[in-house]
Amino acid sequence: MKLKIEGVLPAIVTPFKGDGSLNLEAFSSLVEWLLKAGVSGVVVAGTTGEFPYLSMEEKAKLFEQASSLLSGRALFVAGACAPSTREAVEVAHLAERCGADALLVVSPYYFKPTDKEVYEHYERVVSQTAAPVILYNIPQLTGYSIPWWVVEGLAELDGVAGIKDSSGSIAYLSTLYEKVGGRLSILCGSGEVMVGALAAGVDGLILAAANVLPEELVEIYRLFKEGRVAEARELQRRIQTVLRLIGRHGASAVKACLRAMGFDVGHTRLPLIQGGSPPYDVEMELLSRLSKLGKVSFKPTVKDFTLLVGEALTTPGSVDLAHIDLVAGLEDGPVGEAFREALREENPARKPALVDTKPRVAVVSTTPLVKERHRQLFYHYATKGVEMAVKEAVESRVIPEELAGKLVIVASVFVHPDAVNPRRVMLNNYKAMRDALLKAFTGRPSVGELASLGKSARHPFRYEP
Amino acid sequence: MPVIEGILPALVTPFRGEELDTEALRSLVEHLIGRGVSGVVVAGTTGEFPYLSMEERKAALEAVVDQVNGRVPVVAGAGASSTSEAVEHARVAEDIGADALLVVSPYYFKPSEKGIYQHYLELMSRVELPVLAYNIPQCTGYYIPRSVLEDLAAEGLSGVKDSSGNLPYLAEVASYLKGKATVLCGHDEVVLSALVLGASGAILASANVIPEVWLRVYKAFKEGRLEEARTMQARAQKLARLIARHGPLAVKAALRDLGLPAGRCRSPLEPGGSLPREVREEIRLELAKLGAVPMELPAEAEVYIEVEAGPKDSEVGYRWARELARPKAFREALLAVAEPNLAARPPTLIVPEVDVRSLRQASMVYGPVQAAVARAVIDSIGSVIPPEACETHVIIARVKLSPSLVDRGAVYWSAYRGMLKALKEVKWG
Numbered sequence: 001m002k003l004k005i006e007g008v009l010p011a012i013v014t015p016f017k018g019d020g021s022l023n024l025e026a027f028s029s030l031v032e033w034l035l036k037a038g039v040s041g042v043v044v045a046g047t048t049g050e051f052p053y054l055s056m057e058e059k060a061k062l063f064e065q066a067s068s069l070l071s072g073r074a075l076f077v078a079g080a081c082a083p084s085t086r087e088a089v090e091v092a093h094l095a096e097r098c099g100a101d102a103l104l105v106v107s108p109y110y111f112k113p114t115d116k117e118v119y120e121h122y123e124r125v126v127s128q129t130a131a132p133v134i135l136y137n138i139p140q141l142t143g144y145s146i147p148w149w150v151v152e153g154l155a156e157l158d159g160v161a162g163i164k165d166s167s168g169s170i171a172y173l174s175t176l177y178e179k180v181g182g183r184l185s186i187l188c189g190s191g192e193v194m195v196g197a198l199a200a201g202v203d204g205l206i207l208a209a210a211n212v213l214p215e216e217l218v219e220i221y222r223l224f225k226e227g228r229v230a231e232a233r234e235l236q237r238r239i240q241t242v243l244r245l246i247g248r249h250g251a252s253a254v255k256a257c258l259r260a261m262g263f264d265v266g267h268t269r270l271p272l273i274q275g276g277s278p279p280y281d282v283e284m285e286l287l288s289r290l291s292k293l294g295k296v297s298f299k300p301t302v303k304d305f306t307l308l309v310g311e312a313l314t315t316p317g318s319v320d321l322a323h324i325d326l327v328a329g330l331e332d333g334p335v336g337e338a339f340r341e342a343l344r345e346e347n348p349a350r351k352p353a354l355v356d357t358k359p360r361v362a363v364v365s366t367t368p369l370v371k372e373r374h375r376q377l378f379y380h381y382a383t384k385g386v387e388m389a390v391k392e393a394v395e396s397r398v399i400p401e402e403l404a405g406k407l408v409i410v411a412s413v414f415v416h417p418d419a420v421n422p423r424r425v426m427l428n429n430y431k432a433m434r435d436a437l438l439k440a441f442t443g444r445p446s447v448g449e450l451a452s453l454g455k456s457a458r459h460p461f462r463y464e465p
Numbered sequence: 466m467p468v469i470e471g472i473l474p475a476l477v478t479p480f481r482g483e484e485l486d487t488e489a490l491r492s493l494v495e496h497l498i499g500r501g502v503s504g505v506v507v508a509g510t511t512g513e514f515p516y517l518s519m520e521e522r523k524a525a526l527e528a529v530v531d532q533v534n535g536r537v538p539v540v541a542g543a544g545a546s547s548t549s550e551a552v553e554h555a556r557v558a559e560d561i562g563a564d565a566l567l568v569v570s571p572y573y574f575k576p577s578e579k580g581i582y583q584h585y586l587e588l589m590s591r592v593e594l595p596v597l598a599y600n601i602p603q604c605t606g607y608y609i610p611r612s613v614l615e616d617l618a619a620e621g622l623s624g625v626k627d628s629s630g631n632l633p634y635l636a637e638v639a640s641y642l643k644g645k646a647t648v649l650c651g652h653d654e655v656v657l658s659a660l661v662l663g664a665s666g667a668i669l670a671s672a673n674v675i676p677e678v679w680l681r682v683y684k685a686f687k688e689g690r691l692e693e694a695r696t697m698q699a700r701a702q703k704l705a706r707l708i709a710r711h712g713p714l715a716v717k718a719a720l721r722d723l724g725l726p727a728g729r730c731r732s733p734l735e736p737g738g739s740l741p742r743e744v745r746e747e748i749r750l751e752l753a754k755l756g757a758v759p760m761e762l763p764a765e766a767e768v769y770i771e772v773e774a775g776p777k778d779s780e781v782g783y784r785w786a787r788e789l790a791r792p793k794a795f796r797e798a799l800l801a802v803a804e805p806n807l808a809a810r811p812p813t814l815i816v817p818e819v820d821v822r823s824l825r826q827a828s829m830v831y832g833p834v835q836a837a838v839a840r841a842v843i844d845s846i847g848s849v850i851p852p853e854a855c856e857t858h859v860i861i862a863r864v865k866l867s868p869s870l871v872d873r874g875a876v877y878w879s880a881y882r883g884m885l886k887a888l889k890e891v892k893w894g
Contacts, residue, residue: 025882450810462873
């Protein structure tokens with residue numbers, strides 16, 4: 001009987017301390033939290049665990065720790081991922097010594113192997129270890145997709161227990177179900193398609209997003225298994241943005257979420273860098289989604305409300321991008337005077353929009369508003385987005401309630417003269433305003449952040465086209 | 466049969482409003498023949514062929530054949546998604562008197578190798594004219610396999626136009642077709658390299674605009690003056706890149722600048738944001754650098770910066786907030802950011818002291834200057850700026866720069882040095 005792998009297994013991140021070394025304490029508390037949420041196992045040193053950046057010694061420490069935490073409580077799957085067969089076998093032996101229940105073995109990468117080479121890679125790993133092997137297809141990183149007939153052939157080997165596919169292709173999963181369903185555990189590695197994948201016949205889910213939303217994912221799995229498909233689908237819909245953004249940006253996105261949730265997981269190793277993937281605006285979007293799900297809360301940290309500055313860019317939709325420079329402050333200070341000054345503008349191409357929320361906002365256009373469409377997009381849609389963000393910031397207490405009536409805001413908003421898509425303009429401005437407010441009231445980016453991130457900054461308009 | 470070699474513009478198709486403008490097409494052809502082009506191509510990609518009806522393609526070709534009147538070869542685009550339609554175009558072109566056919570590999574469906582081979586074979590059997598197969602994977606989604614071209618050459622294919630810009634592919638095709646069929650380069654950015662690898666000429670979108678540059682590259686190469694050819698190619702490189710990236714939109718914008726109006730592209734290429742106005746201004750600037758349109762170009766990129774800094778509730782704080790709240794026309798203030806979403810601290814406002822009138826100029830400020838000023842502020846924290854001032858103070862940077870600066874790299878470094886210097890002169894108290 002082959003090992004059956006089911007349920008939800010987080011592909012756990014590898015926490016690092018500030019000096020870059022392993023943080024086993026943070027690792028342990030994350031594992032405990034995940035177990036409490038009902039996960040059926042944990043995958044250690046997988047893609048989300050940044051396996052290519054870990055030394056053999058570090059993997060040994062992680063595996064030992066994982067084994068002692070998980071033993072008898074949940075399945076311990078160890079990543080035995082390497083570009084060469086030799087190294088994959090070495091990691092597999094290590095994992096086996098540490099007591100791993102199964103091994104996750106990625107298809108060889110960097111060199112693009114032939115099907116024959118892939119078959120032999122797995123055949124050799126399997127023949128040299130006793131632990132069951134899960135084949136691992138992740139073409140977006142390896143540049144190669146394991147053909148179904150290779151999987152079908154490998155399924156004949158006793159040591160092969162399953163296959164994890166992270167491509168997100170339901171067509172591929174369906175083919176696997178047709179060819180090896182019931183003989184291998186089929187595991188979906190793409191959160192975005194999870195309910196679809198369950199419907200296509202997968203047995204379990206190994207997900208990066210399960211670090212962040214384990215309870216929700218376990219619940220979706222349970223609902224589906226009980227035949228309550230519509231409920232499972234609706235629950236997935238609520239968290240779809242988080243699933244999509246984590247699916248696209250991997251370990252860095254997961255760590256950003258976990259940091260905001262209070263786990264001391266640190267940052268990803270270089271060259272995965274903050275502000276790269278996910279870009280800053282996507283990270284903010286992710287955290288804001290988590291805040292709406294009640295996982296994260298933002299508290300204003302500034303003490304002096306004389307003059308606060310926030311800036312944000314949101315880009316989806318190129319010409320429909322939004323950029324906001326804002327200044328917020330007390331009515332009887334420099335910002336109050338600037339606010340009143342803004343409203344004195346009479347030039348029709350420059351007249352600000354007044355948003356009558358608490359605090360009030362003067363929305364100023366950074367470019368003259370001449371064309372009718374441009375005016376429409378600015379006065380109606382961009383301003384609407386700004387208003388949505390201010391209301392939300394007051395509701396979520398990013399703007400302190402007791403000060404809301406005493407503060408005013410001036411938002412300098414850029415709507416591209418070629419912008420076309422009204423809804424995108426509105427949503428981008430909502431997001432830009434939301435992020436700019438959050439930064440203004442939490443004092444971000446901090447001096448510390450500037451010191452560590454300023455040097456790697458790359459301004460998109462700094463270079464010749 | 467005329468030989469297709471040298472430099473051939475892939476003509477744009479001029480429109481007046483929605484209508485084909487054969488008069489403008491004739492003037493463009495006349496202008497280009499006057500410049501010495503080796504031939505012209507009608508209804509190619511730059512001619513927006515998929516947007517033209519059979520009647521329009523016919524009318525355009527008739528006008529060009531008539532206008533050229535045998536002075537140079539006329540190549541007719543006979544591209545279509547289906548074989549039967551391509552054959553129809555080819556036969557019409559033959560009747561009108563074209564000298565050769567340019568036939569794009571079938572698109573939308575991605576046919577098998579066999580299907581591609583049969584498409585060309587069928588077409589070649591139905592017309593007498595020489596056929597050029599046309600590889601443009603950016604549009605069709607695939608490359609014509611070299612083996613297919615090799616086999617077609619044995620069946621009488623006259624040549625291949627390769628617009629991929631992929632030099633290993635072009636070299637492979639050229640080496641297998643040598644002595645059997647010609648290779649023409651269709652990618653503006655690699656013209657000289659393609660000639661070196663065995664191309665016998667180029668069919669180019671940018672040859673509508675700067676034919677003389679490409680004719681000089683071609684001539685210099687032919688006469689063995691490689692250094693001169695390389696210098697000319699380098700001079701046109703940025704314009705070539707912009708045109709290769711933005712296609713007929715960019716060519717028509719450039720023709721407007723040159724006073725050879727060809728109207729707009731058809732929808733959905735226009736309207737739409739596919740050619741942002743910043744890019745239009747870049748194109749104009751490149752034309753000026755090549756001497757094709759008059760414009761005053763500054764010699765160097767000096768940026769001058771004056772800085773004032775002070776506590777948030779001081780006069781400086783009041784001015785800071787007012788500058789942001791009440792933008793002056795063409796001198797709109799903006800925050801210094803190392804990159805968007807990474808604003809400098811102390812909050813630094815950039816106020817241009819020279820009118821910024823175009824979006825291109827704006828992109829100089831909202832780009833190199835913005836990043837450089839922010840970087841200088843961040844780099845000065847601790848050494849020049851007391852860390853506690855990051856929370857209590859604001860900075861205003863008044864920036865003077867020539868409105869028609871050309872080199873973003875130079876602007877960046879000049880602004881960075883200027884800002885560092887200006888920050889040192891501030892009294893932080």
